[in-house]
Amino acid sequence: MPKLVAFFDKTEIVTPEECKAQANTGAPLAAGPTTVxxxxxxxxxxxxxxxxxxxxxxxxxxxxxxxxxxxxxxxxxxxxxxxxxxxxxxxxxxxxxxxxxxxxxxxxxxxxxxxxxxxxxxxxxxxxxxxxxxxxxxxxxxxxxxxxxxxxxxxxxxxxxxxxxxxxxxxxxxxxxxx
Missing domain, CATH: 2.60.40.10 (Immunoglobulins)
Structure with missing residues (x-):
């Protein structure tokens, strides 16, 4: 099931595969664009x-x-x-x-x-x-x-x-x- 990640006034859908792939690199999860x-x-x-x-x-x-x-x-x-x-x-x-x-x-x-x-x-x-x-x-x-x-x-x-x-x-x- 996709995970919703909210950043400020935007919402991005991250699939479990994308989350695992990024987590396995040891790098922090990438944030979306900053906005107010x-x-x-x-x-x-x-x-x-x-x-x-x-x-x-x-x-x-x-x-x-x-x-x-x-x-x-x-x-x-x-x-x-x-x-x-x-x-x-x-x-x-x-x-x-x-x-x-x-x-x-x-x-x-x-x-x-x-x-x-x-x-x-x-x-x-x-x-x-x-x-x-x-x-x-x-x-x-x-x-x-x-x-x-x-x-x-x-x-x-x-x-x-x-x-x-x-x-x-x-x-x-x-x-x-x-x-």
Whole structure:
């Protein structure tokens, strides 16, 4: 019966005869090509790129001012060992999908920037409690054997999802003020 030998994201079938032939030489069994899958990268990324918003806090007053958001554009790097081989993995954010919690969303390749030079924002129109913003970040990744210069692209992308802390939206009340 053939024996299945799994290496990273590839599977190779080795017949008993091949196994015996290689074992009789005293040489170690030959491994297949080294590769890293996007599923492996997904397990490496412990968190997304973070959600920052201005104004921050639990209460936001809707008064001619949008909620400004931004996230980190920084890549994440990881050093891992696979089957005794040191591997460097680098994940880079490529797109950001902001779900504002009010039925609207916005996709961009811009991670945004803080106030006052903000580039990603949303104007809320309905008051309410417990709004949250969800950020889905798509990542591309590449890997190389430690100490080598040649990088290899990981097929596909990895997506992380983060949720902001909840906040409440209120309209400004102008009672008691002179217009």
């Amino acid at each position: 899958s996007n599923e492996q990268v997904a397990r490496l990324i412990p968190h997304g790129s973070g959600i920052n918003r201005y104004p921050s806090g639990e209460i936001f007053v809707i008064f001619k001012q949008p909620m400004m958001v931004w996230t980190s554009p920084d890549k994440q790097t990881f050093n891992i060992t696979l089957l005794g081989t040191a591997i460097e993995v680098e994940a880079t954010p490529t797109s950001f999908n902001w779900d504002w919690g009010d039925g609207q969303s916005f996709e961009t390749t811009d991670p945004g920037t803080p106030y006052p030079n903000y580039t990603v924002s949303h104007a809320y129109e309905v008051t309410g409690d417990g709004y949250v913003i969800r950020l889905r970040t798509s990542w591309s990744a590449r890997w190389r054997i430690a100490g080598q210069t040649q990088w290899h692209q990981v097929n596909g992308t990895v997506t992380t999802t983060e949720t902001s802390s909840p906040f409440n939206l209120y309209f400004a009340d102008s009672y008691g003020t002179t217009p």
